[in-house]
Amino acid sequence: MNAAGPGRRADSRRNRQRLLDAAEEVIERDGAQASLEEIARRAGVGSATLHRHFPSRQALLNAVFHEGVERLCRRARELADGLAPRDALAVWLEELTTYTTTTRGLAMTLMSGPGGAIAVEDSCHGLIHDAAARLVTDAEKAEVLRAEVAPHELIALANAISLASEGDPGSARRLLALALGGVLKSPPAKV
Amino acid sequence: MNAAGPGRRADSRRNRQRLLDAAEEVIERDGAQASLEEIARRAGVGSATLHRHFPSRQALLNAVFHEGVERLCRRARELADGLAPRDALAVWLEELTTYTTTTRGLAMTLMSGPGGAIAVEDSCHGLIHDAAARLVTDAEKAEVLRAEVAPHELIALANAISLASEGDPGSARRLLALALGGVLKSPPAKV
DNA sequence: TACGATATGGGGGGTCCCTCCGTTTTGTCC
């Protein structure tokens, strides 16, 4: 059916891969709301086949971005092991932001939640969250955070910035630096 | 045609208002991608009439949100006149963020640019930008900003936060406070 | 009241998402 496992029939695995390749191209051009029918057409399969392999748009997006997201999470572990907690977190957030900014549709995907029938532990959502949690925990222990910050808040912030900069990584880096360093010189007023 | 002016025929003005009322309801429920056909149905007019009054989705959204955005901009002037520059900016950004967070579809609208045939000076985009510019200029003169910040960057950040918090104003306030105060205790590392 | 300008709305074309179901392909067992 829709699993990637080796127990599937050969044509099923082949079609799944074709769909992923086609999806990558179309999403690269049109973002997260790319036409599913066009993806199926480009892959040379019927639209029913696409829906059988990926029961929802979210499932397809998740599969398309899975590899890149895993790479990003390995990178988080490298940074956590190699740098001071504050730098590890700052560098990773910048890499995350740059990646989501330059990968069309990814920020949208990460913002939309894990989605229906996808196991949290291998959704892009879940992977990113776990990677961030490690870095945030380390930073908290080292007391380099200004306040208690939940990992999902930082991810939301990074995603938000990616969305707001609409594909311009320079703008994204700048906004992230602002947010990390603080826009104002003293804390914001209570209203 | 699509202008609101008094030179239009009475039925035209009436239909325009009905469309705006219907749009407000449907957008409140479905956000910025609400069905235009449903809006026309609910207003009791044909879909062609909707398209004649509002040639693009963006034009309709712009008209729907215009009043609220103007109120927000008046508020910016009040704050600029009544508070210290830093507080005026901080308070207004929070009000902006709260408003865009609780008004479904507004953040999306503001992020999508002024859009085709809409005059910049009375697009929601333009109005907000001008309001922010005044506050930012004052804050810069008072040297309470951590770095040179363009108004559109702050607006992008606020919009991004609204989008990221998906309708939860508490979360939005928290993220904004984080961004304004800074997440890290010392400036982020150079990579 | 009659008339021209203005505005309307039904309907059609194109696209999209998703599902049903008859047909084809695959893997396996004899």
Add this chain to the structure above:
DNA sequence: GGACAAAACGGAGGGACCCCCCATATCGTA
């Protein structure tokens, strides 16, 4: 090397959407 059941496929169709054309109805005015 068949035969057979399970698995996978894809065309077609329903429902929804956006947008435009143009025959018709409505409004403001002379």
